[in-house]
Amino acid sequence: MSTPTAREKTDWDIPHYAGDHHEELSFIRKYVFSTDHKVIAVQFLVMSLVFLALGGFLALLMRWQLGFPGQPLPGGTLLPETMAPGGIILPEFYNSLVTMHGTFMIFFAIMPLLVGVFGNLLIPLQIGAPDMAFPKLNMASFWMAVPAGLIMLASFWVEGGAAGAGWTAYAPLSASGDFTGVYLGQQLWLLSLFILGFSSIAGAVNYITTVINMRAPGLTWFRLPLTVWALFITAVLVLLAMPILAGALIMLLTDQTIGTTFFLPEHGGEPLLWQHLFWFFGHPEVYILILPAFGIVSELLSNGARKAIFGYHAMVLAIAAIAFLGWIVWGHHMFMSGMNPMLGTTFMVTTLAIAVPSAIKVFNWLGTLWKGNIHFHVPFLHAAAFVALFIIGGLSGIFMASAPVDIHIHDTYFIVAHLHYVLFGGSLFAIFGGIIYWFPKMFGRMMNPFWGHVHFVGTFVFYNLVFFPMHGLGLEGMMRRLYDPTQYAWLADLQPWNVFITWAVFGLLAVQVVFFVNFVASIWTGRKAEANPWQANSLEWSVPSPPPHGNFEAMPIVYRGAYEYSPPDRKEDFILQNEPPRDPVGDRVEPEPQPTGGLEGSE
Amino acid sequence: MNQTAITAAVRRPMPGLGVYNVKLGMWVFLLSEVMFFTSLIGAYIILRFAHPDEFAAPGVVLNVPLTAVNTFILICSSVTMVKAYAAIERNEQAGLKLWLTATILLGSTFVGVQVYEYIHLIQEGFVATAVAYAAEGGPLYGSTFYLMTGFHGLHVTLGVLALLWILTRAVKGVYSSQNLGGVEAVGLYWHFVDLVWIVLFTIVYLI
Numbered sequence: 001m002s003t004p005t006a007r008e009k010t011d012w013d014i015p016h017y018a019g020d021h022h023e024e025l026s027f028i029r030k031y032v033f034s035t036d037h038k039v040i041a042v043q044f045l046v047m048s049l050v051f052l053a054l055g056g057f058l059a060l061l062m063r064w065q066l067g068f069p070g071q072p073l074p075g076g077t078l079l080p081e082t083m084a085p086g087g088i089i090l091p092e093f094y095n096s097l098v099t100m101h102g103t104f105m106i107f108f109a110i111m112p113l114l115v116g117v118f119g120n121l122l123i124p125l126q127i128g129a130p131d132m133a134f135p136k137l138n139m140a141s142f143w144m145a146v147p148a149g150l151i152m153l154a155s156f157w158v159e160g161g162a163a164g165a166g167w168t169a170y171a172p173l174s175a176s177g178d179f180t181g182v183y184l185g186q187q188l189w190l191l192s193l194f195i196l197g198f199s200s201i202a203g204a205v206n207y208i209t210t211v212i213n214m215r216a217p218g219l220t221w222f223r224l225p226l227t228v229w230a231l232f233i234t235a236v237l238v239l240l241a242m243p244i245l246a247g248a249l250i251m252l253l254t255d256q257t258i259g260t261t262f263f264l265p266e267h268g269g270e271p272l273l274w275q276h277l278f279w280f281f282g283h284p285e286v287y288i289l290i291l292p293a294f295g296i297v298s299e300l301l302s303n304g305a306r307k308a309i310f311g312y313h314a315m316v317l318a319i320a321a322i323a324f325l326g327w328i329v330w331g332h333h334m335f336m337s338g339m340n341p342m343l344g345t346t347f348m349v350t351t352l353a354i355a356v357p358s359a360i361k362v363f364n365w366l367g368t369l370w371k372g373n374i375h376f377h378v379p380f381l382h383a384a385a386f387v388a389l390f391i392i393g394g395l396s397g398i399f400m401a402s403a404p405v406d407i408h409i410h411d412t413y414f415i416v417a418h419l420h421y422v423l424f425g426g427s428l429f430a431i432f433g434g435i436i437y438w439f440p441k442m443f444g445r446m447m448n449p450f451w452g453h454v455h456f457v458g459t460f461v462f463y464n465l466v467f468f469p470m471h472g473l474g475l476e477g478m479m480r481r482l483y484d485p486t487q488y489a490w491l492a493d494l495q496p497w498n499v500f501i502t503w504a505v506f507g508l509l510a511v512q513v514v515f516f517v518n519f520v521a522s523i524w525t526g527r528k529a530e531a532n533p534w535q536a537n538s539l540e541w542s543v544p545s546p547p548p549h550g551n552f553e554a555m556p557i558v559y560r561g562a563y564e565y566s567p568p569d570r571k572e573d574f575i576l577q578n579e580p581p582r583d584p585v586g587d588r589v590e591p592e593p594q595p596t597g598g599l600e601g602s603e
Numbered sequence: 604m605n606q607t608a609i610t611a612a613v614r615r616p617m618p619g620l621g622v623y624n625v626k627l628g629m630w631v632f633l634l635s636e637v638m639f640f641t642s643l644i645g646a647y648i649i650l651r652f653a654h655p656d657e658f659a660a661p662g663v664v665l666n667v668p669l670t671a672v673n674t675f676i677l678i679c680s681s682v683t684m685v686k687a688y689a690a691i692e693r694n695e696q697a698g699l700k701l702w703l704t705a706t707i708l709l710g711s712t713f714v715g716v717q718v719y720e721y722i723h724l725i726q727e728g729f730v731a732t733a734v735a736y737a738a739e740g741g742p743l744y745g746s747t748f749y750l751m752t753g754f755h756g757l758h759v760t761l762g763v764l765a766l767l768w769i770l771t772r773a774v775k776g777v778y779s780s781q782n783l784g785g786v787e788a789v790g791l792y793w794h795f796v797d798l799v800w801i802v803l804f805t806i807v808y809l810i
Contacts, residue, residue, distance in 0.1 A: 129616070133624040133627075133628060134624070134628060137628075201632070201635050204631075204635070205628050205631045205632050205635070206628075208631045209624055209627045209628045209631060212619040212620055212627060213616065213619040213620070213622075213623075213624055213627055214616050214619075214624075215616055215617040215619070216616060216617070217614055217615060217616065217617060218617075219617060220617070239631065239634060239635045239638075240634065240635065240638045241638075242635070243635050243636070243638040243639035243641075243642065244638055244639075244641070244642045246639055246642070247639055247640075247641075247642025247643050247646070248642060248646075250750070250754075251646060251750065254731070254746070254750070258731060258732055259731075259732035259733055259734055260731050260732060260733070260742070260745075260746035260750070261733045261742045261743055261746055262646065262650070262743075262746055262747075262750075264733075266733075267733040267741065267742045267743065268650075268654045268657045268741050268742070268743045269650075269743065270649065270650060270653055273646055273649055273650065276649075277642060277645075277646065280642075554614070555614040555616070557614070
């Protein structure tokens with residue numbers, strides 16, 4: 001047993017390193033109500049992949065309606081009469097599809113994939129900790145997310161159907177069921193997100209405490225892998241943004257249920273207040289959905305290029321700058337809302353400022369690749385695709401950030417194209433790369449690289465075929481959330497594009513089947529992974545795949561940063577962060593770090 | 604015990620902020636709580652500036668003297684909470700239990716007075732809903748009032764429950780000068796809830 005430290009004296013639930021003790025756990029405690037961060041990461045992975053597939057299916061239904069409006073959906077007669085009588089999607093159901101596709105993808109797929117999966121898996125492993133600071137809270141965090149998702153799912157089958165006011169739930173449309181015909185569905189939507197908020201805040205408290213307090217000796221702030229930095233800063237955003245959403249959700253819920261008047265103008269309420277509250281949460285949320293991907297991509301690019309990440313400090317500061325600026329730009333979602341135009345100009349300026357740290361990141365990623373000895377493994381390809389697609393998504397973002405341009409393109413398919421270029425082309429590519437890269441640390445095996453390449457190439461091609469034409473549709477004036485594009489004469493010429501996109505979506509989803517099959521099959525039949533299959537530097541690669549309960553035999557000691565690829569005096573082109581310096585008398589030797597001072601009650 | 608285990612035994616993680624996990628976690632959580640109340644209070648400020656005629660002048664609808672006394676009770680409960688913490692820092696078990704009990708009683712009194720106040724206000728037609736509102740001002744006044752004070756009251760109630768849990772552990776003798784994380788963390792929460800009330804009392808009752 002390790003001796004108690006000052007920090008442990010007053011904690012009641014201390015995680016132990018693998019070498020400290022062994023306690024046999026029952027099946028339930030090991031795989032269902034587990035407090036092990038790695039198991040929780042896998043649980044989040046399974047949950048969010050299911051919701052990702054569901055969100056994709058909802059998108060397919062929408063695309064069918066857009067490509068072939070009014071034609072019966074193949075197999076659509078299986079859907080209830082209230083959704084698609086005779087297989088023809090009803091306008092009300094289409095509203096629910098739009099809303100629930102956005103909601104599931106943002107809150108139950110991308111967010112838990114980035115924060116829930118990679119936060120849980122990587123933070124303790126990469127900082128040399130045995131587990132999270134509060135393992136039981138971590139377990140509670142997952143088991144709050146599951147009922148939230150189930151409530152959201154169940155709302156499809158209640159009277160009136162699922163919420164139909166968009167994922168942004170703009171009031172007064174969302175504040176009274178009289179407008180949409182959706183009463184209980186909208187209330188379940190609010191309740192589900194409220195519960196999910198608790199889950200996210202619990203996770204954020206855990207991540208922040210763990211990163212600050214449980215880093216292994218020698219692992220200074222500027223030796224942390226960029227994934228940890230990104231997840232840490234993301235956790236701060238989650239911590240501060242989710243409660244704002246919670247407050248707004250409560251007000252909307254009481255407007256809906258007991259008859260308060262926060263957002264209903266007939267009794268003095270302010271519909272614009274909802275938009276301000278929602279986007280004050282919503283814009284930090286946008287960065288919650290991309291910052292962890294920045295971290296993952298930095299890790300994969302550096303590993304693939306066998307080079308240190310270019311401009312490490314600038315990368316950290318850029319993430320921090322984006323996270324800070326993210327709080328003062330929310331009004332750019334509201335240029336057309338009737339907000340004071342002077343205010344719009346202010347938001348335009350702050351928004352354009354975000355292009356600077358974003359460009360720094362892209363420049364540094366390219367600098368990392370420059371003259372690198374690149375290994376084109378599957379995770380690297382995903383990271384490279386991320387950079388390419390993020391540039392397109394970033395550039396279209398600048399169009400919308402300019403208020404005069406936004407007057408023309410707001411609420412069109414240009415916006416749909418932009419947000420999918422950052423959320424799918426950005427976040428989801430990073431997620432695929434990250435899952436493949438850290439698969440051995442979750443399941444002890446490698447995913448099949450051949451089918452990985454097939455999935456990557458197919459996704460990259462079909463993804464661009466689906467979303468790139470949407471820029472043009474938007475510029476031509478096709479509105480987002482539109483039920484039937486053929487009802488407007490000026491959109492009739494564009495209908496072949498809608499048909500084309502719909503067929504491309506079939507291709508895109510078919511390729512995802514390759515990933516799901518590869519993923520599931522590799523869990524049992526993949527090649528057994530050694531400890532460090534990618535020849536990387538950070539601490540998770542110094543322990544077996546998968547790591548034991550408690551992760552490390554004993555608290556590791558860190559001697560260097562996470563990106564010292566291709567050190568000049570070695571045969572191998574990597575060096576683990578916790579590998580002791582080889583020359584015991586040379587000037588490269590560092591004494592074993594012994595952090596002292598600053599501990600409360602340590603006397 | 605082998606050699607690696609012995610070396611591991613003397614290793615320490617990086618000092619971080621020099622605060623143990625439970626305390627740091629509570630501070631981080633309270634940041635989140637600050638943002639929660641910010642959303643409620645921010646909405647109130649915006650609505651009140653936008654529609655000043657929907658709100659009555661101070662003291663017309665709300666009972667300021669009663670709530671002033673109640674505010675004093677809550678501030679006293681923060682003092683007794685500090686006394687409880689000071690007692691266990693000196694390892695005084697009896698003092699811990701005494702002052703925890705006092706804090707619980709004061710906190711419960713606060714919630715009780717708030718419920719009493721609510722009942723009277725509702726009888727006078729000061730409600731949260733638009734249809735039944737019959738007091739001075741408009742339904743926005745009732746909506747914002749019950750939202751803010753209601754969620755604060757919920758926080759006090761949860762604080763009392765947490766203190767009861769701490770008290771049962773104190774009775775079992777769990778805490779000592781070397782093990783007081785639970786007392787300190789719940790104490791931090793309690794002071795936070797107290798602080799929020801001082802803000803709410805000012806902006807809801809006095810201004």
